Amino acid sequence: MTSLITLKNVTKSYKLGEEIEIKALGNINLDIKQGEFVAIVGPSGSGKSTLMHMIGLLDKPTEGLVSIDGKNIANLDENELAGLRNKYIGFVFQAFNLLPRTKAIDNVELPLIYSGISKNERDKKAIFELEKVGLGDRLNHTPSQLSGGQQQRVAIARALVTTPSLILADEPTGNLDSKSGLEIIALLKGLNKKGKTIVLVTHDPDIARNAKRIIEIKDGEIIKDK
Numbered sequence: 001m002t003s004l005i006t007l008k009n010v011t012k013s014y015k016l017g018e019e020i021e022i023k024a025l026g027n028i029n030l031d032i033k034q035g036e037f038v039a040i041v042g043p044s045g046s047g048k049s050t051l052m053h054m055i056g057l058l059d060k061p062t063e064g065l066v067s068i069d070g071k072n073i074a075n076l077d078e079n080e081l082a083g084l085r086n087k088y089i090g091f092v093f094q095a096f097n098l099l100p101r102t103k104a105i106d107n108v109e110l111p112l113i114y115s116g117i118s119k120n121e122r123d124k125k126a127i128f129e130l131e132k133v134g135l136g137d138r139l140n141h142t143p144s145q146l147s148g149g150q151q152q153r154v155a156i157a158r159a160l161v162t163t164p165s166l167i168l169a170d171e172p173t174g175n176l177d178s179k180s181g182l183e184i185i186a187l188l189k190g191l192n193k194k195g196k197t198i199v200l201v202t203h204d205p206d207i208a209r210n211a212k213r214i215i216e217i218k219d220g221e222i223i224k225d226k
Helices: 048-055 078-088 104-115 119-132 148-160 178-193
Strands: 003-016 020-033 037-041 063-068 089-093 166-170 197-202 213-218 221-225
Touching (some): 020 048, 020 197, 037 048, 037 178, 048 197, 078 089, 089 148, 148 166, 148 178, 178 197
Antiparallel strands (some): 003 063, 213 221
């Protein structure tokens, strides 16, 4: 399989004031290949959120190399990074991050607005993705008219609408009841079977076991990769 995301000797440190430096990640080496389903697990404060930021091109390392599809991000500016994120990565978050007074179809279209695609074409793409996640009959519902599980499905449709290679899901079941959570995991597994690369960040080992590969992080270092 082709490498999609590669981290080599990645360290990430943050400064608190002039003298205090906190190392969030230390010497991370990680290769995620196209078509994998990977879970990243660890307790609060383990560094998994910082690692997610590296994988999602939301931040740059203090030291080391991060590349996506063979492209080193070291010398890219924010606009170039945003372009890569828009091309390669769809994000799904615990809090859904939907516009509260905006219909499902319009929430899904948001990543396409600045891409020069006509409104008619954006509608077609959004409807296609909403139907794919089982919400073809909820196009004009606002988030307040949807259950938590349905809101997360809208968020997944929004992540898919740019046809990314990678879905990066950060605690996607964290705000859901167990039944809705299992439905979301089943949806992610189905996307993986169709070729999408899935990286799932979770503190829940039961959720992580749905992945084909589990990476455990503690104190900013990978302690297991199985």
